[in-house]
Amino acid sequence: MTRGPAPWRFLRCSPGLAGFLLLSASACTSSTQLTELEAGLTALEQQIDTFRSQAPTRDDLTVVLRAVEELLERDVSARADLKEDLRQLIAEVEALRTSTQEQGRTLNASLERIGQMNDELDLLQGQLERQETYLANLGELLEASRQTTPAESVEPKALYDAAYQSYLSGDYEQAAIGFESYLGTFPNGEDADSAQYWLGESYMERGRFRTAIEELGRVAERYPDSDKVASSMLRIGVAHIELGEREQGNEMLLRVRQEYPDSDEAVLALQQLDNPADQL
Numbered sequence: 552m553t554r555g556p557a558p559w560r561f562l563r564c565s566p567g568l569a570g571f572l573l574l575s576a577s578a579c580t581s582s583t584q585l586t587e588l589e590a591g592l593t594a595l596e597q598q599i600d601t602f603r604s605q606a607p608t609r610d611d612l613t614v615v616l617r618a619v620e621e622l623l624e625r626d627v628s629a630r631a632d633l634k635e636d637l638r639q640l641i642a643e644v645e646a647l648r649t650s651t652q653e654q655g656r657t658l659n660a661s662l663e664r665i666g667q668m669n670d671e672l673d674l675l676q677g678q679l680e681r682q683e684t685y686l687a688n689l690g691e692l693l694e695a696s697r698q699t700t701p702a703e704s705v706e707p708k709a710l711y712d713a714a715y716q717s718y719l720s721g722d723y724e725q726a727a728i729g730f731e732s733y734l735g736t737f738p739n740g741e742d743a744d745s746a747q748y749w750l751g752e753s754y755m756e757r758g759r760f761r762t763a764i765e766e767l768g769r770v771a772e773r774y775p776d777s778d779k780v781a782s783s784m785l786r787i788g789v790a791h792i793e794l795g796e797r798e799q800g801n802e803m804l805l806r807v808r809q810e811y812p813d814s815d816e817a818v819l820a821l822q823q824l825d826n827p828a829d830q831l
Contacts, residue, residue, distance in 0.1 A: 616644045689713070689732060707733065711742045718749055718756075727753040744770060744777035751783060760790040781807060781816040789823065 714729025730750035737743060751767035754760075763786070770783035784807050791800035804820040811817050 613648075616641060616648075686728070689729065705736075707737045707740045707742065710736065711740070711746055714746070715749060718753060723753045723756045727757075738773075744774035744779050747773065748777075748779040748783055751786065755786060755790060760793045763787075764790045781811040781814050784810075785816045785820055788820065792823070 710729065710733045714726050714733060717723075717729055718726035727750055730746045730753065733740065733746045734743060734750070740746075747766065747770050751763045751765075751770070754763035754766060767783040767787050767790070770777060771780045774780070784803055788800045788803035788807065791797075791803060801824060804824050807814075807820040808817050808824075
């Protein structure tokens with residue numbers, strides 16, 4: 552069978568590896584020189600040990616594997632136990648090559664996760680910057696309301712609209728800050744009852760139902776004539792149900808039905824009573 556050049560002749564990166572392969576090849580020039588074959592095998596085993604500590608390249612492993620396979624084919628008269636040793640060495644080389652590939656995949660996965668974390672960090676940084684801008688603007692408005700004359704003070708409508716816009720955009724935390732600022736500055740303002748109601752809704756949207764119940768309850772306490780009272784009572788009932796307090800929730804929903812029988816809130820209260828699993 553015609554053979555190409557021995558695989559060790561193509562090795563350029565590791566002189567020590569090339570030397571050990573040449574020694575192994577010389578051991579196979581005569582099938583009767585068993586001692587030399589064993590010497591080559593010993594050198595091969597030593598190089599395998601070196602690979603375990605020096606992380607060989609995939610090219611090095613491929614060259615070694617080809618050389619071992621050629622030794623096994625050419626030495627047809629070698630003893631059976633030596634052939635088995637060679638096969639075991641082949642298996643070890645394959646294991647080293649597989650380990651190198653696994654390490655590469657693990658490294659790639661780690662790099663990909665690092666990239667994802669960087670993207671998440673950029674997103675959080677952007678949110679933080681927007682919040683800081685909002686708080687800075689709000690602080691300027693409040694500062695202006697304290698330092699200027701009544702004619703020059705901050706417009707209540709502007710403060711309310713800014714908070715309501717935050718609510719509509721889904722930024723419920725900033726909306727709560729805005730409505731609290733409005734109520735602290737203009738507790739009897741034109742939109743105070745609405746600000747109190749939407750403050751409670753801001754906590755509802757964030758799942759803070761206990762605080763929402765407190766804030767929504769202040770609508771009827773402070774602004775009993777407001778058209779937001781029925782809505783606030785309805786949402787208090789829903790908040791109790793969300794907290795697992797079905798009896799208290801039903802009691803509040805029944806009050807909506809009794810006190811505001813012709814309102815849209817009464818219809819919604821009835822739906823909630825008829826379908827406890829539904830959420831308004």
